[in-house]
Amino acid sequence: MKKNLHLIAVGALSFALAQPAIAQKKVPAKTPATKTAAKPAASQTLPNDPNVKIGRLPNGLVYYIRKNVEPKNRAELYLGNKIGSLMENEDQLGLAHFTEHMAFNGTTDFPKNEIINYLQKAGVRFGADLNAYTGFNQTVYQLPIPTDSAEVFKTGFKILANWAGKVTMDGKEIDNERGVIVEEDRQRGKNAQQRMSNQLLPFLLGDSQYAKRIPIGKVEVLQNFTHDKIRNFYKDWYRPNLQSVIAVGDFDVNEVEKLIIANFSELKNPANEKARTYYSIPDNVQPLIKIAVDKEQPYNVAQVIYKQKQGPLKTEADFKLQMTQNMVNNMLAARIAEITQKGNAPFLFAQSSYAPYQGGLVWDVSALQTVAVAKSGAELKQALVAALAENERMAKFGFTAGELETVKKKMEAGIEKQFKEKDKTKSAAYVQQYLNNFLIGAAIPSAEYTYELSNKLLQQITLADVNAAAKAMVTKTNQIVVVQAPEKEKENLPTEAALLAAIKTAGNGVTAYVDNTVNKPLIAQAPKAGTIVNETKNDKVGVTTLTLSNGVKVVLKPTDFKNDQVIFTSFGKGGASLASNDDFISAENANLIAQSGVGDFNPTQLTKYLAGKSVSAGAYIDDLYQGFSGNASPKDLETAFQLIYARATNPRKDAEIFNKNISDFKVITANKGSNPSSVFADTVQAVMANYHKRGMPTTLADIDKINIDKAYAFYKDRFADASGQTFVFVGNFDVEKIKPLITTYLASLPSLNKNENFVDNGVNPPKGKVSKTVKKGLEDKVTVQLLFHDDYVYNAENNVMLDALKAALDIKITERLREKESGVYSPGVSLSVQKNPTAHYYFTISFNCAKANAEKLINAALEEVNAFKNNGVTTEDLQKFKSEELRQEELSLRENGYWLNYLTNRLKYGDDIEQVLGNTARINGVTVEATKAAAQKYLNGDNYIRLVLLPEN
Known part of the structure; x- marks a missing residue:
């Protein structure tokens, strides 16, 4: 839920956050621009990469x-x-x-x-x-x-x-x-x-x-x-x-x-060229303040922007400054995250980060941007002051030696990882560098030069350097304050005078930060190792499967696609489906236990403990499964295994973090009714679950039933028996060298041999024809979703046929609704399939349009579906599907993520693990006649759901 709040808040702020990279003025302002930390008068220009x-x-x-x-x-x-x-x-x-x-x-x-x-x-x-x-x-x-x-x-x-x-x-x-x-x-x-x-x-x-x-x-x-x-x-x-x-x-x-x-070469410039004028941003000595409200705005958000002038990265001094600023961002973010976890946190969400000039929307502006989201308009000033206080705390007292040591470890790990992957860098990454060089003159040093300079500067940058950069970010001029809030909160919002006072007095009474670390091992005592009782190999797909003494299965696929990456996931049957209807809401939120840290480490302390390591490993509980997932550099694999073991055997029950998340979730739930998209999404969810209790959107009454003791007990129960877990590891590792880690940390996981399965609780979409219209929203904007769905036989042959129908229907819907009717911007056809708990497919045609055109466009879309049923896919569209699918297959087979997902799904569903070897033949085997029969079967309209969001008036 915390993650959801973060996404919602940042999404709501995407406009405001972009503004420092937008505003410019043709004539330079008379007031002096705020400068960043001073650079040496002369600095070596970064050399261009000789490989370009x-x-x-x-x-x-x-x-x-x-x-x-x-x-x-x-x-x-x-x-x-x-x-x-x-x-x-x-x-x-x-x-x-x-x-x-x-x-x-x-x-x-x-x-x-x-x-x-x-x-x-x-x-x-x-x-x-x-x-x-x-x-x-x-x-x-x-x-x-x-x-x-x-x-x-x-x-x-x-x-x-x-x-x-x-x-x-x-x-x-x-x-x-x-x-x-x-x-x-x-x-x-x-x-x-x-x-x-x-x-x-x-x-x-x-x-x-x-x-x-x-x-x-x-x-x-x-x-x-x-x-x-x-x-x-x-x-x-x-x-x-x-x-x-x-x-x-x-x-x-x-x-x-x-x-x-x-x-x-034949392209020519016009005889009388128009001048390409460049523009500048106006400065402001006094803070500028603006409050904007709207009936459909769900959150109370305040933002302070500290504008600065900072050019593109061209010299070693620029490089050092940006590296120092990145350190400040990392340490400041860690402090705010620590506050956010506390039960008395003054804001729902906060963020403070300096964005150095990177050639964004505007070509010479940087800014420190501080955001606070409050529960109500009345609490907005307090939330903003608390966020700004962290800016003032770092400006007045700087950071601690411990914080700098932690961030340097993190950056050193990142630098090392990036350099190890230099020969596996995707072409798209280079393109962006060269584009920035053309557009704004940003340097394009080689990977080797960047690596050496980064390591040199990492040693050179001192605490004084960092603190000077931090202080320079918090300017006294060029400040802009923006508030975005629900219209209903208008009378409760702080006045412009109160906001002005907030930015002037936020630093009053702040004291130096106290670093809170835990100096303990992640695992107090090494577990008693188990054994490998069986090993099989499948050379056709390059997979080794181990069966451990506690019943755990481990599937290993070593690859050379990345030099410094190992990714993994696991699954065991059960998940939240095993919870009773009464306890389901607590079980569904047992993931909050996984987000509360592990053992003696809260999330902040765990982050500090892992500094210098490139590793993450978390636990999850979804509707049908529970397990672990994460990634690591090969050198940090043991830490990943330790995290898995700790999360399984020593979860952290932190009432303060848990209750803070629940409190935030209540605010999100209470506010989302003002947003038409949220209301529509809730309706879609309810309809698709056929109003089954376990599939309905969460209400405030539901949240009141969430109990930390039940959530903690359910989490422990789900990971008390590892015998049903299957782990999949993909990446750069040696099978023989990883085996000791597997026997130590996975074969030692507790095992009860329950042989559990998930439960089908009957949360299924409605059969037959269903139509639901929601009226919400002030603007002339209609959202349409048309769904064709049914049970089916889940297998590779049927799935590739569904893929072909989806791809070709997508082309036809775009041609009709966008190109012919000119009534939509980006219509889409999506396909989702599931095997468990029952095999089911969903085709969804979706688009936005004007209210006056809605029925015409819906009818046009259905006409294309009927044409599909009568004629099947055209030869040309089938060729496009095959070409695109086979080209994507070529790329996918060289991606660790593809293989992790592929192997996990085949193992979950009991499919043939060699299925991938037949993909090309299956794709090429799709015929026009076969698609006609498939369209008549899968798009017959017997189970058709029409969902429409209309404006209120």
């Missing part, structure tokens, strides 16, 4: 090329444009983003949607792989593409060149896309967050170009602009001297350079 080839064509286009074999037979191709919405004229608001859309709607060499069509046939997924985005300062196109087909690979550069200078801007296509972009605005907005953003933007952005050039633009412009406006924008700004091509992947660098020269 950087060049410039005569027309000004810059290119970056690097050979990288992770993943094999793949490349990441990017087109970076140093232009965005800031370049728009008053009659072009939103057209930078609109231009990005038009790049997929017809170019000289690829008419209409042929780019998407061609790439899908080559196995590139639209949206998931092929994509683009537009910001204030940049527009970026991304194209991951196979390199084992010379024709496809060469065509990738042709596509980039068409985006760069050959978009046709056909008038009919422009008009068709208007509705799609209006619907994008509806899907992403039309909610409390957007309405409060509209209140806050003029305030946060001030008299700047940013305030006038929000990338989505204005609906009235999008609906009515004449075609020449967008054609002029493209002609003026899409030019080679503002563009870069980035290519990283498994290819020959010299051949790629030839392809770039051949495809991009």
